[in-house]
Amino acid sequence: MTIKQIVYKCLDEINLSLSDGDKLNKSKDELLIGDGGKLDSLALMIFLTDIEKNLKNHLNIDINVLDDKLMSNSNGPYKTIGTFIEYYEKKNEIN
Amino acid sequence: MKSIRIVSDFNSNQLIRLWKNINNNIKFSNNDFNQVYQEFANYKNRNDITVFWTNAQRVIPSFNDLLEYKDFDENVCYDEVRNYAISLKTYHKEKSNISIVPSWHLPLDFKGIESQNWKFNYGPKFIISKMNMIMSEIFSQDENIYLIDSEIWFNDKIDLDINKLWYTVKVPYSNNIFLNSITTFNSILDGVLGKSKKIIILDLDNTLWGGIIGDDGIDGIKLGGHDYLGEAFLDFQKELKKLKRRGILLAICSKNNEKIAIDTIKNHSEMILKKDDFVTWRINWDDKATNIQSLMNEINLGLDSAVFLDDNPLERDLVKKALNEIEVPDLPLDPTNYSSFLRSLNYFESSTLTKEDFARSKMYKENIKRIESKKPNFSFDRWIKSTESKLKCIKINNSNIERAIQLFNKTNQMNLSTRRLNREEFLEWIKEKNRFVFLYSLKDRFGDLGIIGLVSLEINLKDAMIVDFILSCRAMGRNIENMILSHIRKFLIEKEKDSITAVYKKTSRNSPILDMLKKSDFEEITKYTFKRNNISIYFKSDPNIKFEEINDKN
Known part of the structure; x- marks a missing residue:
């Protein structure tokens, strides 16, 4: 599995609990946090925890995805699905 | 709410x-x-x-x-x-x-x-x-x-x-x-809230036992004995019996010869489920959606109270599409998983277990009233089209001769003359220039069924005789037989023949082919001899099945 596939798998999972209007699209421009983001804090935490668990299980990447600084920076890597995937792909390459 | x-x-x-x-x-x-x-x-x-x-x-x-x-x-x-x-x-x-x-x-x-x-x-x-x-x-x-x-x-x-x-x-x-x-x-x-499923409608071949009863016979099917598949089917029947004891009704919907199927249920020594365990059945060659609708009308239950179990994905698809209220879970491919699969289904919850539950099957049997079956709002033709069936005619060659021999020797139900030929006898027979053999393969959107049919012809000056007409039971009941008849007609018209004859040789198992001939436009000129004159009058094929003829490469 790739990082992108893991993120999309977790996106399918979280969508199971979201109402139709709030479901996340598999699009790199889909907002994750900040104004216009569809996830409330519970959904965001579950989504990120799920990604963290799957990164560990499928790619053996042991990383803290629930990073307060990243989560609170609405113009940072967690802004959209695309920036999120890109950030972790780069981080994985470096490591 | x-x-x-x-x-x-x-x-x-x-x-x-x-x-x-x-x-x-x-x-x-x-x-x-x-x-x-x-x-x-x-x-x-x-x-x-x-x-x-x-x-x-x-x-x-x-x-x-x-x-x-x-x-x-x-x-x-x-x-x-x-x-x-x-x-x-x-x-x-x-x-x-x-x-x-x-x-x-x-x-x-x-x-x-x-x-x-x-x-x-x-x-x-x-x-x-x-x-x-x-x-x-x-x-x-x-x-x-x-x-x-x-x-x-x-x-x-x-x-x-x-x-x-x-x-x-x-x-x-x-x-x-x-x-x-x-x-x-x-x-x-x-x-x-009383919304649990009340009845399981079961296929027979490769669902209740391993193999095709019409072809393999009562001694050839896998059920019990010292065989891992036989044991798996036996355990599956035990699970069904438990549900029946709990008050879940059992019924049969199977494309089979009714007499052979019921004889097997009554006489196979390893059958856990007995004839009396089934509240009713439809064992015939009609489409299963129509059969299930009529069965449910008979016992006066709504379709939403039924679960249909069938190993064949095509039959499941037909029933799902025609009767969308019925629950049609996908049985696992491997029969050794049937029992655990059945246990895992959440359809049969009950809030209590009463004496009435234990007697429910008997009660339903006693209370069955024949109610005129409503025709389901379902088009069989549309369904045939949706299967994306592709029938191919293949000429016999070295790569498929073994399958041809197998069809001669294994197929019982849709078999006109039930000639049993070995390779040498078959090769000897087709040496004559006026004899022709066609094989038919079938694909649909569920997969490749491989070579499912064989027809052999003997052509004389004006007339042609269908010597063998063999169709695997996997392909029965979906208009394939009519497509094959249509192809033979076309072939003979090109050879400028006027008539075609088929002689049915009765066995204990091949009544389906007799039914097919009786439903066709052939005339029964003497008992079991069917003839069609003026074959150039167009014989209708099914426009919903694609047909292709390919040439022998050898």
């Missing part, structure tokens, strides 16, 4: 969100986080259903002491359990019509001291089991409180890694565990 309240010692919002997306016509509410005893004391409203989902270490302080290796008094612990259960029962009486209580379990990542976990009177596994038993006893007088086994939801190791979710948002379970629990809750509610 039904109302469900979740009383839990964790953040149940995720459970509610998932459940709401599955059942959007339910109004959900929940208690404040970790306010279980406050809920017992202060909550005022009444709901249709309440789910009391707590973790023992958080609501029974003594049990938490045990897990932390503090001083532990089992009697104090059991008193706390009694108090909890009585409070819950009181709440139930005043504020809930139906209550569901998942059993307590050890923390998901619990390890303990493995040699001590089941020790009498202090092993945590022993204690929590006894705590559940005390709850069960206290609830036993109230038939609308259901203590249910929660451990069946925790079967995937990845789901057990949830500590971070707990620390961050006080959610102690993964989505998977919640979804498993919702399946259980819904099936219990279906049972309580």
Whole structure:
């Protein structure tokens, strides 16, 4: 599995609990946090925890995805699905 | 709109969100986080259903002491359990019509001291089991409180890694565990509300036994005996019998010769299910959707109370499309998984088990009234089209001759003359220039069925004789036989022949081909001799099946 596939798998999972209007699209421009983001804090935490668990299980990447600084920076890597995937792909390459 | 309240010692919002997306016509509410005893004391409203989902270490302080290796008094612990259960029962009486209580379990990542976990009177596994038993006893007088086994939801190791979710948002379970629990809750509610499935409609060949009874015969099918597949089918029948004893009706819908099928059920020494276990049946060559509709009309049950089990994905697809209220689960490909698959289905919950349940099958049989079958609102032609069937005519060659020989020697039901030929006899027979053999292969959107048919012809000056007409039972009942007849006609017209004859040689199993000839535009000129003159008059083929003829490469 790739990082992108893991993120999309977790996106399918979280969508199971979201109402139709709030479901996340598999699009790199889909907002994750900040104004216009569809996830409330519970959904965001579950989504990120799920990604963290799957990164560990499928790619053996042991990383803290629930990073307060990243989560609170609405113009940072967690802004959209695309920036999120890109950030972790780069981080994985470096490591 | 039904109302469900979740009383839990964790953040149940995720459970509610998932459940709401599955059942959007339910109004959900929940208690404040970790306010279980406050809920017992202060909550005022009444709901249709309440789910009391707590973790023992958080609501029974003594049990938490045990897990932390503090001083532990089992009697104090059991008193706390009694108090909890009585409070819950009181709440139930005043504020809930139906209550569901998942059993307590050890923390998901619990390890303990493995040699001590089941020790009498202090092993945590022993204690929590006894705590559940005390709850069960206290609830036993109230038939609308259901203590249910929660451990069946925790079967995937990845789901057990949830500590971070707990620390961050006080959610102690993964989505998977919640979804498993919702399946259980819904099936219990279906049972309580009378929406459980009442009848299982079963195919026969490769579903109740291994093999094709029409081809393999009563001694050739796999059922019981010293054979792993035979044992698997036997166990599957045992599971069905258990359900039948519980009051679930069994019926048969199978494309088969009725006499042969019923004889097998009556006379095969390993059959667990007896003829009397089936409330009714439709064993014929008609399409299964029509048969099931008529069967359900006969026993006067709605289609939404039925489950249809068939190994053949094509038949399942037909029934799903034609009768969308009926439940059609996909049987596993491997029959050794049939029994566990049946056990895993959540269709047959019941809130109680009564004497009437045990006698239900008999009762239905006694009460069956013939009600004129309504034609289902379903187009067989449209379904045939949707299967994207592609029939190919292939000339015989070295690569397919073995399959041709197999068709001669294995096919019984759709077999005009039941000639049994070995390779040498067959090669000898086709040496003559006026003899022709065609093989037919079939594909549909479910896969490649391979070579399913064979026709041999002997051509004279003006007339042609169909010597063999063989079609595998896998391809029967979907207009393939008519397509093949149509192809033969076309071939003979090109050879400028006027008429075509087929002589049916009766065996104990080949009545389906007689039915086909009788339904065709051939005339029965003497008993079992069918002839069609003026073959150039167009014989209708099925426009919904694609046909292709390919040439011999050899």
